Amino acid sequence: MKFYSTNRQSPPVTLREAVMNGLAADGGLYMPERIPVIPRAFFNNISGMGIRDIAFVVADMMLGDDIESTEIRQIVNDTFSFEIPLVKVDKDISALELYHGPTLAFKDVGARFLARVISHYSASGGGGKGKVKVIVATSGDSGGAVAAGFKDVPGVEVYIMYPSGRLSRMQREQLDVPGGSVHAIEVLGTFDDCQRLAKQAFCDADLRREYEITSANSINICRLLPQMFYFFHAYASLLSSEGDSRCEVVMAVPSGNLGNLTAGLLAWRMGLPVKRFVVANNVNDVTVDYLNTGRFVPRRAVKTLACAMDVGNPSNVSRINDLFGGDFGPLSRLIKGYSYSDEDIMGWISRTYSADGYLLDPHGATAYAALHADIKPGEKGIFLATAHPSKFSRTVEEATGVKLGTLPQAEPSHRPVHPRISVSYEALKKILMSENNS
Numbered sequence: 343m344k345f346y347s348t349n350r351q352s353p354p355v356t357l358r359e360a361v362m363n364g365l366a367a368d369g370g371l372y373m374p375e376r377i378p379v380i381p382r383a384f385f386n387n388i389s390g391m392g393i394r395d396i397a398f399v400v401a402d403m404m405l406g407d408d409i410e411s412t413e414i415r416q417i418v419n420d421t422f423s424f425e426i427p428l429v430k431v432d433k434d435i436s437a438l439e440l441y442h443g444p445t446l447a448f449k450d451v452g453a454r455f456l457a458r459v460i461s462h463y464s465a466s467g468g469g470g471k472g473k474v475k476v477i478v479a480t481s482g483d484s485g486g487a488v489a490a491g492f493k494d495v496p497g498v499e500v501y502i503m504y505p506s507g508r509l510s511r512m513q514r515e516q517l518d519v520p521g522g523s524v525h526a527i528e529v530l531g532t533f534d535d536c537q538r539l540a541k542q543a544f545c546d547a548d549l550r551r552e553y554e555i556t557s558a559n560s561i562n563i564c565r566l567l568p569q570m571f572y573f574f575h576a577y578a579s580l581l582s583s584e585g586d587s588r589c590e591v592v593m594a595v596p597s598g599n600l601g602n603l604t605a606g607l608l609a610w611r612m613g614l615p616v617k618r619f620v621v622a623n624n625v626n627d628v629t630v631d632y633l634n635t636g637r638f639v640p641r642r643a644v645k646t647l648a649c650a651m652d653v654g655n656p657s658n659v660s661r662i663n664d665l666f667g668g669d670f671g672p673l674s675r676l677i678k679g680y681s682y683s684d685e686d687i688m689g690w691i692s693r694t695y696s697a698d699g700y701l702l703d704p705h706g707a708t709a710y711a712a713l714h715a716d717i718k719p720g721e722k723g724i725f726l727a728t729a730h731p732s733k734f735s736r737t738v739e740e741a742t743g744v745k746l747g748t749l750p751q752a753e754p755s756h757r758p759v760h761p762r763i764s765v766s767y768e769a770l771k772k773i774l775m776s777e778n779n780s
């Protein structure tokens with residue numbers, strides 16, 4: 343399988359190149375040249391299948407030309423080392439709890455899969471260059487997931503940039519993992535600034551001469567592909583709990599960079615019977631505006647309670663447009679959008695706990711609210727619960743009165759100080775070029 347750039351100014355590449363390049367040379371994002379369609383028969387039996395078996399079938403169809411099936415099986419099994427239950431919240435709506443992994447957020451799935459694919463490729467020959475360097479910008483949860491996903495992968499140095507003051511204490515502490523190969527960098531700017539610096543690093547010829555540079559952001563195709571698996575798994579779980587294969591399914595996605603939505607759309611193109619997708623934004627609702635008006639207008643992100651969705655220029659928009667051949671009509675019919683203020687988010691967390699006894703985190707809350715607004719009689723809704731409520735214990739407690747135990751924290755004296763840089767590529771480059779010890 344080849345992967346093309348959404349900008350179409352660089353030639354299609356192999357899976358290995360797509361994974362290691364992260365971003366195409368023309369600044370575009372990689373997409374699979376073919377989207378295989380799964381035979382209908384698969385969906386007749388899917389309700390009895392576990393997530394690892396489902397993931398293997400889907401992954402083998404996508405990546406089977408490039409990676410041996412036994413290796414794919416191993417990567418998939420290692421990726422899904424935790425449960426992803428579908429939990430009924432009310433009569434027609436269920437939560438897909440993606441947050442039972444090591445850093446309590448869905449980004450564990452993509453990070454674990456990507457780390458294992460990169461490890462597979464660096465073990466099978468690094469092309470004579472120095473170490474593989476992974477560069478990632480995080481607005482919240484992806485940093486910790488990447489840190490945890492890579493900490494045991496040999497031969498790979500990881501650099502994680504985060505916007506100063508925008509991470510919760512737990513999110514920041516999750517960047518500090520043992521081993522010394524994961525480096526956190528505090529950037530005096532926004533997430534979009536971090537993302538821009540990361541993109542500059544990929545395009546830096548000096549750096550590329552010395553190292554094999556790759557990205558672990560949601561722009562990396564191997565972060566995205568494994569996120570398809572749980573859309574199939576959600577459908578399978580719904581069928582097995584409803585015992586009815588004719589239900590019409592609507593899936594809601596709390597969105598920032600639109601990685602999850604893109605993965606859901608890929609699953610749909612592979613044949614997953616989803617009737618409609620619903621996108622939920624916080625007040626950084628560039629995507630919702632786009633769905634309503636057909637005009638995509640990036641803007642500066644502001645801070646909200648659902649901080650992992652504080653994105654002003656969602657990077658996967660080009661992939662989504664590409665999936666529809668740039669045709670806005672069908673896109674806007676398949677995907678509906680809703681946005682929510684912090685006040686709305688508090689209200690939904692509070693109400694859902696009193697009405698259904700279910701604890702939402704601020705991100706999942708937006709998707710639950712959007713599904714409520716959009717679902718029609720006779721339909722079944724699934725929303726992605728992307729982070730564990732205990733990651734946002736203060737907000738959840740304020741909304742519900744429920745005290746959630748926070749996770750154990752590192753001793754203050756052991757907490758490393760992260761280098762702090764202004765929004766300057768030169769400053770980043772200095773760190774990238776110097777940290778080649780070990």
Ligand SMILES: *Cc1c(COP(=O)(O)O)cnc(C)c1O
Pocket residue numbers: 447448449482483484560596597598599600601602603650651705706728729
């Ligand atoms: C990253 C993140 C999101 C946004 O996901 P995208 O795929 O970037 O749209 C939503 N919720 C949580 C908890 C996240 O960490």
